[in-house]
Amino acid sequence: VQLQASGGGSVQAGGSLRLSCVVSGFTSDYYIIGWFRQAPGKEREGVSFISNGGSTYYDDSVKGRFTISRDNAKIAASLQMNNLKPGDTAVYYCAASNRYYSGSYYADGRIKGIHLYDHWGQGTQVTVSS
Secondary structure, three states: OEEEEEEOEEEEOOOOEEEEEEEEOOOOOOOEEEEEEEOOOOOOEEEEEEEOOOOEEEOOOOOOOEEEEEEOOOOEEEEEEOOOOHHHOEEEEEEEEOOOOOHHHHHHOHHHOHHHOOEEOOOEEEEEEO
16 A cells, blocks of 8 residues: 655645645555644644545644545545644645544544554645744
């Protein structure tokens, strides 16, 4: 399994960026793709996730600003990040799992558990200046 991540960059506060992640090698009908981020000196945290069925999760810190979408035809996802804030500055990591989790995992946030994800893409730097 390979994850090819792209996007990221540097913007001023209020700007937008888009991250993409394409997964190859999955054979399961189920998948979850999402992003974690890690700022200097901080732990890696879950940002947003989407399943093949369209279930989504957003961390409270990005709700209303970030939108995740999927492309089932090629097992890929994108994260549109709008109204970026300096606090969004971090290395963003695409992650994927081919296990099924019920809707309750998305509702209560368990889906952002880092231990659920077996496959990781390379980190992408996102820098937001004030």
